[in-house]
Amino acid sequence: MSDRALEMEECVTQTGPKGVINDWRRFKLESMDQESLPPAKRELLRQMSSPQKPQDKSNVNRKMSIQEYELLKEEDEASLKKYRKQCMQEMHEKLSFGPKFEGVHELDSGEAFLEVIEKEHHSTVVVVHIYKAGVKGCEELNGCLDCLVTEYPTVKFCRIDAVASGAGERFSDDVLPTLLVYKAGELLGNFLACCKHLNEEFFATDVEAFLNGYGLLPEKEMPGMEGEDNDVE
Numbered sequence: 380m381s382d383r384a385l386e387m388e389e390c391v392t393q394t395g396p397k398g399v400i401n402d403w404r405r406f407k408l409e410s411m412d413q414e415s416l417p418p419a420k421r422e423l424l425r426q427m428s429s430p431q432k433p434q435d436k437s438n439v440n441r442k443m444s445i446q447e448y449e450l451l452k453e454e455d456e457a458s459l460k461k462y463r464k465q466c467m468q469e470m471h472e473k474l475s476f477g478p479k480f481e482g483v484h485e486l487d488s489g490e491a492f493l494e495v496i497e498k499e500h501h502s503t504v505v506v507v508h509i510y511k512a513g514v515k516g517c518e519e520l521n522g523c524l525d526c527l528v529t530e531y532p533t534v535k536f537c538r539i540d541a542v543a544s545g546a547g548e549r550f551s552d553d554v555l556p557t558l559l560v561y562k563a564g565e566l567l568g569n570f571l572a573c574c575k576h577l578n579e580e581f582f583a584t585d586v587e588a589f590l591n592g593y594g595l596l597p598e599k600e601m602p603g604m605e606g607e608d609n610d611v612e
Contacts, residue, residue, distance in 0.1 A: 481528070509540075514555045523586040
């Protein structure tokens with residue numbers, strides 16, 4: 380069995396109420412200051428986080444002791460949030476593929492344009508804005524992409540001046556701004572004079588909705604992961 384399959388199997392075995400509770404208790408034990416805990420309490424929590432089949436059948440149906448109940452009550456909300464955040468991060472890392480990017484990439488030549496299309500990771504969506512200074516809508520679209528790059532870090536947003544692309548004759552002012560969308564070297568979207576598809580005054584959310592209308596953007600990053608940092612600490 381492959382390492383990936385073993386990892387997925389291990390994840391499956393930890394699902395269900397008992398698996399989640401045991402994982403939580405184990406996390407609680409590992410995150411607590413061990414030195415500050417009385418030995419008896421530390422040992423009890425260790426046993427609860429690693430349950431074994433009872434050797435003595437008379438203990439199978441025993442009631443929870445007051446000591447165990449008090450210990451469970453001490454599993455406070457802050458620790459639970461910390462545990463949940465860690466689980467979300469681990470799940471997100473397993474579901475996320477390909478690199479992440481910061482900022483809109485400025486392409487300075489036709490060679491750079493071809494390279495970003497042909498050599499980028501096969502799972503990465505590449506959005507290229509072809510623009511020209513002074514052409515209506517180009518500056519506004521650049522501003523929209525600057526906003527969207529923070530919302531979609533797995534998408535590689537690029538821009539290139541029509542003249543610098545070496546194909547200025549093909550991208551005359553009347554077809555600008557142009558948006559091209561690629562994935563794995565394949566052209567998925569070719570939107571000439573894309574402002575015609577938007578309102579006279581448009582914003583990043585309008586460009587986002589337009590691209591999503593064609594199914595060209597991936598799902599956004601999982602919400603709330605960063606926002607919980609302040610609550611936990």
